[in-house]
Amino acid sequence: MQLRRSHRVVPVPAIAVCTTTRRHRCHLVSTTSRHRDVHARRRIRPTRLGMITVKRLEKAMLHHATVLVGVPLLIATFPSVSAVAAAADELSPLMLVLDSSGSMTARDAGGSGTRLDAAKRAVSSMVDTLPATASVGLTIYGAGTGSSRAEKSAGCRDIQVVRAVSVVDKPALKNAVTTAKARGYTPIGNALRVAASQLPKEGQRSIVLVSDGEDTCAPPEPCEVAKELSKQGVDLHVHTIGFRVDPAARAQLTCIAQQTGGTYHDAADADSLIGVLGRVTERALRKYEPVGKPIIGTADPGTAPEVEPGQYRDTLNAVEERYYVADLQAGDTAYFAATAILPRGNPRGLEVLDIKVTGPGGAECRSAREIETRARDGSALTTLVTWDGLAPGGAAITGCTDPGRYAFRITRLHNPGNNGTDRVPVELLLQVEAPVTGDKGADAQTAIVDFSRPPTGPARAVRAGSSFNAATALAGPGRYTETIYNGELLFYRVKLDWGQGLAYRVTYGGTPNGLTANVRTNLYNPFRATVNSYTTAYTGTTAALPPGKAIGTPRVMYQNRTSNDQNIQRAGASGWYYIVIKLGVGVSIGVGNSGAPRGVPVTLDLAIAGSRVAGPEGTTTPSPSESPTPEPTDSPAATASESPAPAPEAGIPAASDSTSPWLWVTGGAAVLLAAAIVTGAVIVRRRPPGL
Numbered sequence: 001m002q003l004r005r006s007h008r009v010v011p012v013p014a015i016a017v018c019t020t021t022r023r024h025r026c027h028l029v030s031t032t033s034r035h036r037d038v039h040a041r042r043r044i045r046p047t048r049l050g051m052i053t054v055k056r057l058e059k060a061m062l063h064h065a066t067v068l069v070g071v072p073l074l075i076a077t078f079p080s081v082s083a084v085a086a087a088a089d090e091l092s093p094l095m096l097v098l099d100s101s102g103s104m105t106a107r108d109a110g111g112s113g114t115r116l117d118a119a120k121r122a123v124s125s126m127v128d129t130l131p132a133t134a135s136v137g138l139t140i141y142g143a144g145t146g147s148s149r150a151e152k153s154a155g156c157r158d159i160q161v162v163r164a165v166s167v168v169d170k171p172a173l174k175n176a177v178t179t180a181k182a183r184g185y186t187p188i189g190n191a192l193r194v195a196a197s198q199l200p201k202e203g204q205r206s207i208v209l210v211s212d213g214e215d216t217c218a219p220p221e222p223c224e225v226a227k228e229l230s231k232q233g234v235d236l237h238v239h240t241i242g243f244r245v246d247p248a249a250r251a252q253l254t255c256i257a258q259q260t261g262g263t264y265h266d267a268a269d270a271d272s273l274i275g276v277l278g279r280v281t282e283r284a285l286r287k288y289e290p291v292g293k294p295i296i297g298t299a300d301p302g303t304a305p306e307v308e309p310g311q312y313r314d315t316l317n318a319v320e321e322r323y324y325v326a327d328l329q330a331g332d333t334a335y336f337a338a339t340a341i342l343p344r345g346n347p348r349g350l351e352v353l354d355i356k357v358t359g360p361g362g363a364e365c366r367s368a369r370e371i372e373t374r375a376r377d378g379s380a381l382t383t384l385v386t387w388d389g390l391a392p393g394g395a396a397i398t399g400c401t402d403p404g405r406y407a408f409r410i411t412r413l414h415n416p417g418n419n420g421t422d423r424v425p426v427e428l429l430l431q432v433e434a435p436v437t438g439d440k441g442a443d444a445q446t447a448i449v450d451f452s453r454p455p456t457g458p459a460r461a462v463r464a465g466s467s468f469n470a471a472t473a474l475a476g477p478g479r480y481t482e483t484i485y486n487g488e489l490l491f492y493r494v495k496l497d498w499g500q501g502l503a504y505r506v507t508y509g510g511t512p513n514g515l516t517a518n519v520r521t522n523l524y525n526p527f528r529a530t531v532n533s534y535t536t537a538y539t540g541t542t543a544a545l546p547p548g549k550a551i552g553t554p555r556v557m558y559q560n561r562t563s564n565d566q567n568i569q570r571a572g573a574s575g576w577y578y579i580v581i582k583l584g585v586g587v588s589i590g591v592g593n594s595g596a597p598r599g600v601p602v603t604l605d606l607a608i609a610g611s612r613v614a615g616p617e618g619t620t621t622p623s624p625s626e627s628p629t630p631e632p633t634d635s636p637a638a639t640a641s642e643s644p645a646p647a648p649e650a651g652i653p654a655a656s657d658s659t660s661p662w663l664w665v666t667g668g669a670a671v672l673l674a675a676a677i678v679t680g681a682v683i684v685r686r687r688p689p690g691l
Contacts, residue, residue, distance in 0.1 A: 092204040092287040093135040093165050095195040098123065099211040099243075101142035104182035106212070108244075108270050115212050115243060116182040118270035122210075122277045123177045129278055130168050134285055137165035137198055138176055141191045142184035155185035156217035159194045186213055189220035192238065192256070196229050204235040204343065206284035209256070210277065211242065214249040222252055226259035235343050237262040239280050243273055261345030261585070263486060279599050283485040288341045288380055290425040291469040297322030301358065301407035312428040316340065318348070321411045324428065329403050331435045333388040336408045337528045339427040339468065344378035344487040344585060347422055351375040352413040355385040357406060363399025365389060365406070369413075374518050377584035378487050380467070383410075384529050391435055427468075431527060436558070438617030441498065444563040445554035445571075449501040455479055455605040464490035464581070468528065471578055477608045482581075483599040484508075486517055490581040494606065496556050498574045499613035502606065503552035506581055509601035510542045515586025521545050522582075523553070526575035532567060538583065538600070553577070555610040574615060579604070 104116040130136060140162055145155040162176040163169075188211060199205040215222050229236055239262040240253040250266070257264040265280060267273035292313035298304045304323035316322055328334055340353045356367040368385035375381070385408070388394035389401045410426065459481035465471040471491035474480060484490055494502055506521045520535035531553060534546040545551075553571040554560060561572035583600055 091131060091134050091285045092206060093137075093199055094206045094208060094281065094284050095137045095139055095165055095198055096123070096281070097139045097141070097191050097195050097207060097209040098177065098180070099142060099186060099209075099213070100140045100180045100182050101184055101186040101213070101216070102147035102182060103186070103213050104142075106244075113270075114182065116180065118273055119210060119243065120177050120180070121270060122273040124174050125274045126278045126281050127168070127170050127173050127177075129282070130170065131285070132168070134168045135165050136163075136168045136173065137161065137195075138163040138173060139191060139195050139198070140176075140180050141187050142182065143180045145184040147184050152185060152217075156187045156190065158184050159187060159191045161194065161198055165198050185216050186211065187217040188215040188222040188252075188256075189218055189225040192222065192225045192229060193220075196232065196236065199236070201232070202235065204237075204287040206236070206262070207238045208277070208280055208284055209238060209240045209253070210273075211240070211249070211253065212244055213246070214252045223255040223259060226256040230260050230345075236260060237284065237344065239263050239265075239284055241265050241267055241273070241276055241280060243267045244269075261343075261487070279483060279485070283488065283599070286466045286488065288467040288489070289470065290341055290427050291467070292427055292429075295324070295428070297324050297410070299323070301325060301362075301409070304407060307408075307428070307430050309430050309432050312430075314426050314428060315423045316410060316412060316426045317423045318412045321409055323407050323409050325405050325407045326430060326432070327404070328387075328390055328406050328432065330390055331392065332403075333386065333391045333394065333433045333435075334406065335384065335386050335429075335431045335433070335527055337382060337384040337427075337429040338410050339380050339382040339429075339528065340412065341425045341427070342372065342375050342379040342381055343424070344376070346375040346378065349373065349376050351379070351381055353381045353383045354411050354413050355383050356409045357385055357387045357400075358409070359389075359397075359400040359406060360402060360404030361399045363397065365397055365400035366395070374584055377518060377582070378489065380489060380580070382524070382528050382530075384527065429528065436616050440616050441558045442613060443557070444559040444561075445501075445557055445568055446563075448549075448554055448567055449503040449552040449607065449609045450550050451503055451505070451605070451607050455505075455607075459603050462492075464492055467491055468524075468578060471576075473576075474579075474604075474606060477606050480604040480606065482602050482604070484581060484583045484602050485599050486515060486583055487585045488583055490602070492579045492581075492604065493576045494579065494608070496553070496571075496574060496577055496608075497612045498557065498615035499555050500574075500608060500610040501553045501555040501571065502577060502608050503550040504579060504604060504606045505550045506545045507603045507605070508538055508543045508545070508583070509603070511540050511600050515540070517586045518582070518584035519543065519545060520582040520584075521551065522578075522580045523551055524578040524580065525570055526573050526577065528578070529570055531570040531577070550605075550607075557613075558616045579606075 098119060100116060104119065105114050107113075108115050108118040127136075138161075139159060141159045142155070143158070144160060145151045145158045147155065163173055188209070192207065192209070195207045195209075199207070226238060229238065238256050238260040240257045242250050242253045242264065244267070245253065250264075254264040256262070263280065263283075265276045267276045290313045292311035295305055295307070295312040295314050297314055299321055301323040304325045307324045307326050312324075314322060326334065326336075334357075336355060336357070338353060338355055340351070342351055351372040352369060353372075354367065354369045357365040359365050365387055366385055368383050370381055370383040372379045372381045387400070387406065389397055390403060394401075408430075410428075457479060459479035462472060462474070462480045462482055464482055466489070468491060471493040474492050474494050480492075482490060496502060504523075508519055516537060516539050518535065519538040520533060522533040523531040525531050532551045534551060536543060536545065552567075554568050556571050556574050558572055560568045560570075563569050581602060581604070583602075
């Protein structure tokens with residue numbers, strides 16, 4: 001197979017009932033994050049959902065009543081492709097604000113020093129763990145004046161930026177903290193303004209505030225300042241840590257976090273402050289950094305920029321349309337993916353990302369749509385459209401089968417005036433595949449990989465990436481552990497060669513009195529087509545996703561594209577498969593140890609089955625960028641030229657393939673997701689007749 005650029009289309013069912021990992025899966029909208037709405041003219045007739053406006057769908061969700069029927073769906077699978085280069089800076093800038101007021105001279109509970117001594121140890125410990133490329137600054141208030149009434153005017157202006165936000169200089173940062181003296185007032189409101197002024201004006205950025213009390217200089221009221229900062233953009237978050245605070249201070253710090261989409265944490269003593277500050281800082285640094293060649297789409301396909309196969313980045317507001325064009329040759333199959341990077345605190349709970357393909361004469365060839373129903377949690381909303389009308393056996397739609405210039409339109413489909421001014425980054429990925437003319441390899445598989453025995457043994461700590469481009473490569477089968485925070489997405493990737501398949505399960509650990517939040521895991525194939533997903537509500541008790549059979553693929557074969565089973569079809573490409581794990585923003589924020597946001601431990605059990613086999617004749621690997629994603633130093637992944645994954649060691653999850661002494665475990669009946677604490681509209685996925 002000569003891959004001039006990417007892959008080919010296969011028919012699969014459209015949107016589902018309440019959620020499972022199998023073919024006729026289902027979703028409760030109030031806990032499920034997304035569904036697909038994809039149709040081709042003539043071949044598939046759109047049903048009612050295609051005529052429902054976003055506004056009406058939002059109303060239906062709010063009333064928890066309407067049952068929506070999804071349109072039939074076409075999704076593509078892809079041959080292998082090298083990942084694009086990661087962004088040079090995948091960490092968001094952060095300003096640490098430290099309380100050095102007179103109250104920090106109080107003794108630390110159970111410790112040998114003052115509260116400021118405890119804070120210094122916590123900051124020093126945090127600095128030691130910072131990535132070398134992190135951009136971090138330090139602001140201290142209360143260190144330069146006393147706390148007498150005569151000094152109040154000066155004390156409320158006593159805010160020092162001791163380290164500007166820049167690539168971290170660990171010795172200098174630690175020294176700046178060490179020399180601080182606890183003396184003066186607590187001007188939290190003004191300190192937040194100063195800290196925000198030191199950060200970039202756009203992009204994800206964070207303030208982490210550590211205080212042992214409430215503001216003593218208002219006005220301005222800190223919560224009002226937080227509201228003011230929130231208007232600077234939803235990408236600015238303030239995370240607050242209350243160090244032995246009273247109820248009034250806790251309420252004030254919680255309000256600051258709530259207004260900016262941040263988190264509040266309590267720290268009762270020096271040890272807990274060390275742990276909390278380290279975790280909150282790590283979380284604040286992590287962001288989705290868009291990657292690709294800058295491009296600006298136009299509102300008119302006649303003036304749209306031309307795209308070659310590769311990855312690009314643009315921006316998109318909630319109401320505009322953007323067009324891009326590509327020249328396709330006879331026999332080509334084109335794959336165009338868009339990922340909209342929605343921030344935590346997005347102004348709408350419901351987001352749509354729609355792509356339409358039109359032919360050289362303007363005929364509509366195909367459209368694809370993804371709907372995110374938990375957009376305020378933040379999301380990497382990804383839609384893929386595939387056009388095979390020029391390929392042998394492809395869709396025969398008038399005006400869409402001739403070589404020439406094809407246009408790809410993206411839009412978020414919101415009505416003008418409905419919070420339509422916000423603009424988000426969008427990654428665009430185009431790949432084109434020439435037809436296979438030789439042997440297509442082994443027949444399509446008939447079984448999905450699952451665990452052949454229950455996983456046991458210790459888990460290996462790993463730090464996830466924050467995007468498709470920076471996803472952490474997992475070294476092979478095993479157990480991996482990570483801490484996830486409300487509003488985060490964790491990205492991992494696993495290399496599957498022809499003949500290999502995977503199975504995985506995610507377990508969220510228990511956090512007593514934790515927040516209720518949506519949790520989800522998605523598995524994507526090498527070109528960001530969703531292979532499978534599972535979602536439910538997390539209430540603070542241990543939860544496995546999925547609770548029954550693991551999410552899995554068959555062994556990857558090109559001929560899988562001919563299967564009638566969508567889980568088989570989507571594993572028709574060798575290369576990187578992406579595992580994404582989500583913990584949504586909590587539905588309520590309490591105080592103290594009763595509902596305050598906190599990190600949740602997650603365990604990822606991974607099994608890999610099968611040995612490498614020959615793929616389609618003439619297979620080459622298209623590259624959407626000039627350089628591949630750098631390999632993480634702590635978890636190298638096998639390359640296509642290396643031997644298959646090693647046999648699992650004792651205690652490591654095992655998977656089976658057709659040559660293994662372990663039997664294959666095949667897909668079973670769908671498992672109904674029951675989330676007693678959440679109700680909502682039901683969106684139904686059906687397999688279209690004749691496909």
